[in-house]
Amino acid sequence: MRAVGNRPTIADIAKRVGVSPGAVSFALNGRPGVSEQTRARILEVAREMNWRPHRAARALGGAQAGVVGLVLARDPRTLGSEQFYTQILYGMQDMLSAHSSAVQMQLVRDTTAEISLYRHWASEHRVDGLVLVDLQLDDPRIAVVRELGLPAVTLGLPGEPGQLPSVWADDAEAMTTIVDYLAALDHRRIAHVAGPPVYQHTARRAAALRAQVTERGLHAGESVPTDFSDAQGAAATRALLSRAERPTAIVYDSDLMAAAGLGVALEMGIEVPRQLSIVSFDDSVLTRIVHPALTCLSRDTHALGAQVATTLLEAIADASFRESVRTETPHLVVRGSTARPLSSR
Amino acid sequence: MRAVGNRPTIADIAKRVGVSPGAVSFALNGRPGVSEQTRARILEVAREMNWRPHRAARALGGAQAGVVGLVLARDPRTLGSEQFYTQILYGMQDMLSAHSSAVQMQLVRDTTAEISLYRHWASEHRVDGLVLVDLQLDDPRIAVVRELGLPAVTLGLPGEPGQLPSVWADDAEAMTTIVDYLAALDHRRIAHVAGPPVYQHTARRAAALRAQVTERGLHAGESVPTDFSDAQGAAATRALLSRAERPTAIVYDSDLMAAAGLGVALEMGIEVPRQLSIVSFDDSVLTRIVHPALTCLSRDTHALGAQVATTLLEAIADASFRESVRTETPHLVVRGSTARPLSSR
Structure with missing residues (x-):
């Protein structure tokens, strides 16, 4: 799923135009959020650079599920962090609703069940992308998600940078x-x-x-x-x-x-x-x-959720997208x- | 959406056979959860009584979404009841997973947004059924859900008994x-x-x-x-x-x-x-x-969630189902x- 050869990425176009990758993603996907003038300039540069959407993203284009998934693997006896994720969800939804998408949250008992769910979702095109939370050392989900070709963003830095795009704090x-x-x-x-x-x-x-x-x-x-x-x-x-x-x-x-x-x-x-x-x-x-x-x-958990959603939208639009977005360190x-x-x- | 004429309901069959409506629902829908002997007896009685699945339920049969929806309308500033609903979700999921279904939870800001979401879900067949929570006096959601023909169960007793099936405590x-x-x-x-x-x-x-x-x-x-x-x-x-x-x-x-x-x-x-x-x-x-x-x-919130799921499965299987299931009063x-x-x- 990595960028092959010299295929320009959304980040390359963003750098050339001098706008954020998010703005490029919105423009290329015909979404609101950028001015008409900026959109025209972005499309012009994309043509110049011979930009092509990744095949997986293009295949998705016609039949988006309109939903991204967030799965929490929790033993029911050790609940307690729901409020953090509720705020993340709100932040994500406020961002996604402008793009006719929503977040589906699901609870499972452990990582094995979480992985089964991702396989199920992938086989039935139930979600356009995923947010992986509670990253583990040698996280088994990362290889699965890449194998399935599901666009995904990790909340937290994965073990190896560049494995998946991420939103993280230090x-x-x-x-x-x-x-x-x-x-x-x-x-x-x-x-x-x-x-x-x-x-x-x-x-x-x-x-x-x-x-x-x-x-x-x-x-x-x-x-x-x-x-x-x-x-x-x-x-x-x-x-x-x-x-x-x-x-x-x-x-x-x-x-x-x-x-x-x-x-x-x-x-x-x-x-x-x-x-x-x-x-x-x-x-x-x-x-x-x-x-x-x-x-x-x-920290501003709502803003963190919005950042996660923005980053995931970019990952959905461009399968070669691998940025790690560092957010403010909690104060x-x-x-x-x-x-x-x-x-x- | 009410039962018309003398069409037998799942409850009628259950009474005749001497089993729970849930067992009848499972048997009629070819789901696990009843012995082969009981299943055979239920199908026999259903034939004798000339039972026919409701048209909406039949139409659904071929293309189930495999997901039921639970929407929480909450002002982000007044969060706090997540843990109750997290346990409800676990209870529902433990019951639904045996029927290849799952719960999708979504957060919205208010009842207006909740109703829009139901209209969206209904138009795109995104869910097989709904759980309505936090019932209001003169709840505007009930008429909408009935108009949309979405199978639904209320958690709590609706204002008028028989409007929708419900699971409630006193x-x-x-x-x-x-x-x-x-x-x-x-x-x-x-x-x-x-x-x-x-x-x-x-x-x-x-x-x-x-x-x-x-x-x-x-x-x-x-x-x-x-x-x-x-x-x-x-x-x-x-x-x-x-x-x-x-x-x-x-x-x-x-x-x-x-x-x-x-x-x-x-x-x-x-x-x-x-x-x-x-x-x-x-x-x-x-x-x-x-x-x-x-x-x-x-109270046993997990068991309450499982009861909600069972009741919703019955409502999905039989559109004329209108039972109110009273659960234990919290102690x-x-x-x-x-x-x-x-x-x-």
């Missing part, structure tokens, strides 16, 4: 932002309640924590893996807080586990933030309604759950 | 369970932070509270309407707790608002449960991770947020 930089702040408050013992080690973002965050801790000469920054459930988040917190030398700050990979961790601190009589600071990697209504409200990383929103540790006051 | 009885318990604890001043008045379940719960309060001679049981957001749930709680004679117990129509209400009590220095008891109408991970954990109504799970009020100890 997880390592995000973790560094958190450690910077906690270290400035004089925290010396920072722990991490992480997601399953199979996820790329978990691995990136844990590595970033270890690097930061080493660089600053802090105590070993331990990452405790969990299945993302509130139960395992609570158990990991209980274990960390039961140690002789307990952490003064814990960073959680999800809002649900951070809220569960706050519950354990209350249960054990450990005051937040005086004796324990808590930071969540995700923002959501959950982080706002608990007391104290949780310091967290925040720290400080609320009541973080402070200088008691020992250093 | 909201009035559920509210009575709560008031029974609070009154037994000696609460005399019970308030209700409700959802939008346009929803049927909100209206039923508010009416049940008023009836109970009158019957028991308690203080006026006020229902404060909200848009279901945590912000309005918090604001309503703040208003109720700022009164000279504040309630000693508040019942919330959602887990999200109950958790937000707990936050307001903490913010105002009002102890839960000593000075204020809190009950949530919904159970979820949210009610478990806050401190104190919230007393709530609970009270008592946790740390309810106790005898301080004044009565």
Whole structure:
């Protein structure tokens, strides 16, 4: 599915005209979103460069499904991240509805079921494209999606750049932002309640924590893996807080586990933030309604969803499209759950 | 779309054979789920009764979309009930996957957009059937769905019985369970932070509270309407707790608002449960991770989703199907947020 020889891509045309690849994609596909003047110029350059839509994209042209797919593989017992994906869905839909398309979300139990669903969708032309989320190390979905010829965008950076187009934010930089702040408050013992080690973002965050801790000469920054459930988040917190030398700050990979961790601190009589600071990697209504409200990383999830949709539209229009779109690194929103540790006051 | 004349329905055959309507539907549609012996007996009785599949169902037979639709109309600012619907989706999918079907969930902003989507789906045969949720008083979707001839099941009882098949639980009885318990604890001043008045379940719960309060001679049981957001749930709680004679117990129509209400009590220095008891109408991970954990109504949402799917399969197989399936009334799970009020100890 890669570009063969010198076939110009949408990105090449965009560079020549001096517009965004999205604008080229809209113009070439007769969609609204660009001025008539720009459209004429884009079509002229495309002709000059002898641009041809990829065969798969052309075949699709006549019979678009009008739907893109987003599949979440979740054990029903470990739900909790729905709100993040609900916002992603809204962002995608707001962008797609202008292009007469919509998002179909489906839940499955595991990656095997997810792959079966993609094969089914491909055989029946049920979707025009896919968004792959929760990227894994050596993700088996990527080869399948490429084999099936389904246009797809990954939310998160795939292991090998260029495998599929992606929309991503820098997880390592995000973790560094958190450690910077906690270290400035004089925290010396920072722990991490992480997601399953199979996820790329978990691995990136844990590595970033270890690097930061080493660089600053802090105590070993331990990452405790969990299945993302509130139960395992609570158990990991209980274990960390039961140690002789307990952490003064814990960073959680999800809002649900951070809220569960706050519950354990209350249960054990450990005051937040005086004796324990808590930071969540995700923002959501959950982080706002608990007391104290949780310091967290925040980002415009709706805009992220819109970016995913734009990138997927380009991948659908041009099968050789392989851009990685880096979005803003989530920024720290400080609320009541973080402070200088008691020992250093 | 109603049954005309003496045409036997699936329910008639089920009664004659002594099996569930679901079993008849499976047998008549050649689906797995009934023994060969039962299938043979059902087909025999169907022949005897001169049963004919409805024309619409027959027309559909050859070209099923293999997908049923579930649309949530939500203002993105008032999200929070995703977890309930995620469990409904899982329950539906576990049932539908045995019938080579799946659920497509889509989010829209309002009922107008929801109706447009149904028209679009009907014109392109995108779905085999629909589940309508969040039923409104004089719900405009019911007439549209019937006009479009789309098989549909309502989750909740529609205003007029027999309009569409439905799966429902008794909201009035559920509210009575709560008031029974609070009154037994000696609460005399019970308030209700409700959802939008346009929803049927909100209206039923508010009416049940008023009836109970009158019957028991308690203080006026006020229902404060909200848009279901945590912000309005918090604001309503703040208003109720700022009164000279504040309630000693508040019942919330959602887990999200109950958790937000707990936050307001903490913010105002009002102890839960000593000075204020809190009950949530919904159970979820949210009610478990806050401190104190919230007393709530609970039910098997997964089983409810499976029941919705079974009923929808019957409606798809038999366009004259109009049963209302009553499911268990949610039961009270008592946790740390309810106790005898301080004044009565």
